[in-house]
Amino acid sequence: MIKEINRKIEALLDKVEKPSRYLGGEMNAYVKQKRPGDLSFAFCFPDSYEVAMSHLGMKILYDILNRSEHLLCERFCMPWFDMADGMRQEGVALFSLETRTPLRDFDVVGFTLQYEMSYTNILEMMDLGGMTILAEDRKEEDPIVLAGGPCASNPEPMAMFVDAFLMGDGEESILEVSECIRQMRNDGAKREDILFALSQIESVYVPRFYQAAYHADGTLKSFAPTRDKVPHRVKKRIILDLEHAAYPEKMPVPFTQVVHDRIVLEIMRGCTRGCRFCQAGMLYRPVRERSVEKLLDLADRLIASSGYEELSLSSLSSGDYPCLEELIRALMQKFEQKKVSVSLPSMRLDSLVKQSLKETAQVKKSGLTLAPEAGTQRLRDVINKGVTEEHLIRAVSDAFQVGYSQVKLYFMIGLPTETDEDLMGIAEVAKTVARCYFATPKDVRMPGLRITCSASTFVPKPFTPFQWAAQDDLQEILRKQAFLREQLKLKSTFFNWHEAELSILEAVISRGDRRVGQAIYRAWQLGCRLDSWQEHFKWDMWQKAFDDCGLQMDFYAARRRPYDELLPWDFVDIGVTKQFLRLEMERAAGGAVSPDCRQGCLGCGLKRFEGVCV
Amino acid sequence: MRLFVMYRLMPALRHVGHLDLMRAMQRALRRSGLPVKFSQGFNPHIILSLAAPLSVGMAGDMEVMDLPLAQPVLMAEFLSAFGRALPPGIRLVGAKEVDEDADSAMGQVYACTVRFDFLEDADALLAAVPQFLALQTYPMMRRSKKGMKSFDLRPLVYNLSVREGKLFAVLALSPEGTAKAEQVLEALMQLSGAARPALILTRTGLLNARFVPLEQGYVAAAD
Numbered sequence: 126m127i128k129e130i131n132r133k134i135e136a137l138l139d140k141v142e143k144p145s146r147y148l149g150g151e152m153n154a155y156v157k158q159k160r161p162g163d164l165s166f167a168f169c170f171p172d173s174y175e176v177a178m179s180h181l182g183m184k185i186l187y188d189i190l191n192r193s194e195h196l197l198c199e200r201f202c203m204p205w206f207d208m209a210d211g212m213r214q215e216g217v218a219l220f221s222l223e224t225r226t227p228l229r230d231f232d233v234v235g236f237t238l239q240y241e242m243s244y245t246n247i248l249e250m251m252d253l254g255g256m257t258i259l260a261e262d263r264k265e266e267d268p269i270v271l272a273g274g275p276c277a278s279n280p281e282p283m284a285m286f287v288d289a290f291l292m293g294d295g296e297e298s299i300l301e302v303s304e305c306i307r308q309m310r311n312d313g314a315k316r317e318d319i320l321f322a323l324s325q326i327e328s329v330y331v332p333r334f335y336q337a338a339y340h341a342d343g344t345l346k347s348f349a350p351t352r353d354k355v356p357h358r359v360k361k362r363i364i365l366d367l368e369h370a371a372y373p374e375k376m377p378v379p380f381t382q383v384v385h386d387r388i389v390l391e392i393m394r395g396c397t398r399g400c401r402f403c404q405a406g407m408l409y410r411p412v413r414e415r416s417v418e419k420l421l422d423l424a425d426r427l428i429a430s431s432g433y434e435e436l437s438l439s440s441l442s443s444g445d446y447p448c449l450e451e452l453i454r455a456l457m458q459k460f461e462q463k464k465v466s467v468s469l470p471s472m473r474l475d476s477l478v479k480q481s482l483k484e485t486a487q488v489k490k491s492g493l494t495l496a497p498e499a500g501t502q503r504l505r506d507v508i509n510k511g512v513t514e515e516h517l518i519r520a521v522s523d524a525f526q527v528g529y530s531q532v533k534l535y536f537m538i539g540l541p542t543e544t545d546e547d548l549m550g551i552a553e554v555a556k557t558v559a560r561c562y563f564a565t566p567k568d569v570r571m572p573g574l575r576i577t578c579s580a581s582t583f584v585p586k587p588f589t590p591f592q593w594a595a596q597d598d599l600q601e602i603l604r605k606q607a608f609l610r611e612q613l614k615l616k617s618t619f620f621n622w623h624e625a626e627l628s629i630l631e632a633v634i635s636r637g638d639r640r641v642g643q644a645i646y647r648a649w650q651l652g653c654r655l656d657s658w659q660e661h662f663k664w665d666m667w668q669k670a671f672d673d674c675g676l677q678m679d680f681y682a683a684r685r686r687p688y689d690e691l692l693p694w695d696f697v698d699i700g701v702t703k704q705f706l707r708l709e710m711e712r713a714a715g716g717a718v719s720p721d722c723r724q725g726c727l728g729c730g731l732k733r734f735e736g737v738c739v
Numbered sequence: 740m741r742l743f744v745m746y747r748l749m750p751a752l753r754h755v756g757h758l759d760l761m762r763a764m765q766r767a768l769r770r771s772g773l774p775v776k777f778s779q780g781f782n783p784h785i786i787l788s789l790a791a792p793l794s795v796g797m798a799g800d801m802e803v804m805d806l807p808l809a810q811p812v813l814m815a816e817f818l819s820a821f822g823r824a825l826p827p828g829i830r831l832v833g834a835k836e837v838d839e840d841a842d843s844a845m846g847q848v849y850a851c852t853v854r855f856d857f858l859e860d861a862d863a864l865l866a867a868v869p870q871f872l873a874l875q876t877y878p879m880m881r882r883s884k885k886g887m888k889s890f891d892l893r894p895l896v897y898n899l900s901v902r903e904g905k906l907f908a909v910l911a912l913s914p915e916g917t918a919k920a921e922q923v924l925e926a927l928m929q930l931s932g933a934a935r936p937a938l939i940l941t942r943t944g945l946l947n948a949r950f951v952p953l954e955q956g957y958v959a960a961a962d
Contacts, residue, residue: 146752152826432766
C-alpha cells in the first residue's frame with residue numbers, strides 16, 4: 126500500500142495549481158539505486174520547474190554525475206507558493222523529482238547560482254528540505270552544500286549559507302569534488318577535514334577558511350585565508366577542450382511545457398566581443414568551439430533519444446561561430462524529413478547572415494530578436510557594442526525580405542555616461558526599423574509589423590569593466606522609463622520595461638560583500654521568495670531587511686567605487702585581470718572602441734592560463 | 740495502416756494533462772522511428788487522437804489512441820518499437836488494426852468504467868450507494884460555457900458496485916451526456932453526509948454503445 130508520505134504528497138498534488146511540476150518520471154530521467162559507498166547528489170535549481178528544465182548547465186552536470194558509477198544525482202526545484210505552503214502544513218519535506226527522497230537525506234546538496242534574485246529561493250528550499258540554513262550551524266552528518274554557476278563568481282553574499290563554491294566550468298570539478306567527499310565520507314572523515322580537502326582542489330572556495338575585515342566607511346579592508354595552505358586566490362576552472370568535454374546524449378523530456386522546450390546544442394562557449402556591460406562575456410572566456418561534425422553527431426543522438434520537434438543552437442554569440450552556415454544547412458538537411466525545426470537565438474546584428482535567416486524561415490517563422498543595447502552610436506561605443514546603424518538596417522531589411530514582420534529590440538537604460546539624447550536615440554532606432562519595413566515592397570513583406578522595444582535597467586556586475594560604475598538611483602530610473610514611454614508612443618511599436626526596484630536589488634546583491642548575506646537571510650525570514658517573479662517581489666520587505674541589518678543599498682548599488690578599493694570578489698581569479706578591466710573602463714570613459722580580440726590580443730589576462738587562446 | 744493503441748497511464752502520471760499527454764505521445768512516436776503521418780502547414784505535428792481526455796488527477800488502465808501510419812508495419816514490430824519509446828509512467832498494453840474508414844476511437848466511445856481506490860475509510864460514503872441506485876433522478880448543477888446548468892446525473896450512471904472497499908462505476912461518456920467520477924463522489928457525499936475521503940481515481944476502460952470494450956480483439960504487448 127502507499128506509504129504515508131506518498132499519500133500526503135498525492136493529496137497535495139490533487140490540490141495545487143500545477144501538479145505536473147512535481148511529478149518527475151520524465152523520459153530519460155535517471156533513477157538509480159543507492160548502494161553502500163555511493164554518494165547521492167541533490168542538484169537544486171532555485172526556480173520553478175519550468176525555468177529549471179530549460180537550463181542547459183543542469184542537464185550537462187546531471188548527466189555527468191549519473192554516468193559515474195558510484196554517484197547518483199536527483200533534481201530539486203523551487204516549489205510554487207501553494208505547494209510550499211501545503212508541504213509545511215502537511216509536514217512534507219522538499220522531495221526529489223526522481224524518487225521523492227527528502228533533501229536533507231542527500232550527501233551533497235548543490236545549488237546553481239544563475240541569478241541573484243533566486244537567492245531567497247535557496248534558503249527556502251533548504252528550509253523546506255529540512256536542512257540547516259547557516260553553514261556554521263551544520264552538523265557532521267548534514268549534507269555538504271555546494272554552489273556554482275555564473276553568480277558564484279562573486280560568492281560573498283551567499284558565503285554564510287554555502288560550504289564550498291566551485292568557480293568556472295563545472296564538468297570536471299563537480300566530479301572531483303563529489304569523489305573527494307565520497308571517499309572521505311566512506312572513510313569516516315570529519316566535516317571540517319572534508320571541507321579543507323575541498324579547499325585544496327583548484328577552483329574551490331570554502332568561505333569558512335577566509336576572513337573579511339572592513340574600514341570604518343564600510344569598504345573592505347582585508348580579505349585573507351585564516352588557515353595554512355588555503356589559497357589566497359581561487360582560480361576558476363577552464364575546460365580547454367570543449368570538443369571532448371562531456372555532453373549529454375539524452376536529456377529528460379518534461380511533460381509540462383517548459384520555457385525552452387527543445388534540444389539545446391551548445392556550439393561554442395565564451396565570447397570575444399568584449400561588450401563592457403556583459404558579465405558572461407568576461408566570465409566565460411576564452412572562446413571554445415565544438416566542430417560541425419561533433420555537433421551533427423550530438424544533434425542526431427539527442428533528437429533520436431528525446432523525440433523533440435525543435436532544436437536550438439546556443440552560445441553567447443552564435444553569429445560568431447565560424448561554420449554557422451555550414452552547420453545550419455547540414456542540420457536543416459538532416460532533419461527536414463523528420464520535421465524537426467532549427468532555431469537560432471542570440472544573434473548579433475552584425476553577424477546576421479541573410480542565408481541562415483532564409484533557412485530558418487523555411488521550417489518555422491518566428492520573430493527576429495536584436496539587441497542594439499543603446500540608442501546612439503556614441504553610447505554603443507562607450508559600451509563597446511560594435512554595432513552600427515548600417516548593420517541594423519541591413520539585418521532588419523533582410524529579415525523583412527524573407528518574411529519576418531515582428532522585431533524585438535533589446536536596450537538598456539542607465540548605462541554609464543547616458544543622457545536623454547541617448548534615450549531619444551532608442552525611439553529613433555524603432556523609427557528606422559519601421560522605415561525599413563515600409564521600404565520593403567508590399568508584395569514581398571508579410572503583413573503585421575510589430576516592433577517591441579524592451580528596456581532593462583543597467584546593472585553593474587563584478588568582473589566587467591563597469592564593475593566600478595554607479596547605478597542610477599530609483600528616482601532617475603523611473604524618470605528615464607517615463608521619458609521613454611512618451612518617446613515610444615509610435616505606431617506598431619510596443620514598449621516594455623523592467624521593474625526598477627528589482628534591478629537595484631540585483632545590483633546590490635551582485636556586487637555585495639559577506640554582510641549582504643545577513644540581509645538576504647533577513648528578507649527570507651520576512652517572507653521574500655520567488656523575487657524574480659515580479660508579482661511576488663516584496664520591495665518593502667527587502668528595504669526593511671537591509672534596515673534591520675544596518676546596511677545601505679546605495680552603498681552597494683549607487684556608489685562609484687574608486688579603482689584602489691579592495692572589491693569583495695578580487696580574490697577570485699576569473700581569468701581577465703583587474704588591470705584589463707580598468708583599462709577598458711578608462712577607454713569607455715573616452716568613448717574608445719576595443720576590437721574583437723580575434724583581431725588581435727588585447728591582453729585581457731587569459732593568456733596566463735596554459736593552452737588558452739592559441 | 741491505422742491502429743487503436745491501448746496504453747496505461749500509471750497513477751504516478753495521473754496529473755499529466757490532456758495536451759501534455761498528447762505531446763508526450765507525439766515525442767514517443769518520434770523516438771520510436773515508426774512511419775507516422777504529419778499534418779500539413781507551418782508547424783507540422785504527428786496525426787493522432789486520444790479517444791477521450793482523462794481528467795487531471797485520474798489514472799487510466801486501458802486508454803485508447805487512434806493512430807494512422809504512413810506505411811504498414813508488422814504488429815510485433817510496432818509493439819516493440821513503441822513500447823520501448825514510452826516514458827516509464829506510460830505502459831503499452833497492446834494494439835489492434837482497424838479499417839481506415841472505421842469510426843474514430845473518439846466517435847466510438849459511449850461509456851467508461853471507473854475504479855475509486857480509497858486511501859482512507861470510506862464505509863460511510865459507500866453506504867449511500869444503494870440509496871443512489873434506487874433513485875430515479877438526481878438533479879445536479881455543473882459548470883458549462885454559459886454558466887451553471889442543471890442536469891440529471893442519475894440516468895448517466897449506468898451502474899455502481901462495491902467490492903472489497905472499492906467503488907466501481909459505469910458512467911456515460913458521450914456527446915449526449917457525461918457523468919464524471921467527481922460528480923458521483925459529490926452525490927454520494929450529499930446522500931451520506933460523509934466527508935470526502937482521500938482517494939485515487941482510475942478509468943479502467945472505454946466502452947462503445949454496445950458496452951463492448953474498445954480494445955476487444957487487441958494484440959497484447961510483451962511485458
